[in-house]
Amino acid sequence: MARAALYQVRESFIGSFDGAPVEFYKGEVYEADDPALKRWPHNFIPLVLRTTRPTVEQATAGPGEKRGAA
Numbered sequence: 387m388a389r390a391a392l393y394q395v396r397e398s399f400i401g402s403f404d405g406a407p408v409e410f411y412k413g414e415v416y417e418a419d420d421p422a423l424k425r426w427p428h429n430f431i432p433l434v435l436r437t438t439r440p441t442v443e444q445a446t447a448g449p450g451e452k453r454g455a456a
C-alpha cells in the first residue's frame with residue numbers, strides 16, 4: 387500500500403473556504419490531495435520523517451541469500 391504524500395503548514399495563516407475563515411497552524415500535517423494545499427501551495431512544505439533509531443543489521447542470511455560470499 388502506497389503512502390500518501392504529506393505536507394505541513396510552513397507558517398500559521400488564515401484562509402477562507404466558502405466565506406468561512408479556516409485557521410491553519412504551523413506544523414499541522416495534511417495529505418497532498420487536500421483542497422487547502424491546492425488553494426495555498428506556497429503555505430505548505432513536504433513533511434520529512436526522521437528517526438533516531440539505529441539501523442539493525444540482520445544477523446543471519448534469509449532464504450536463498452548468501453552472506454559473506456565473495
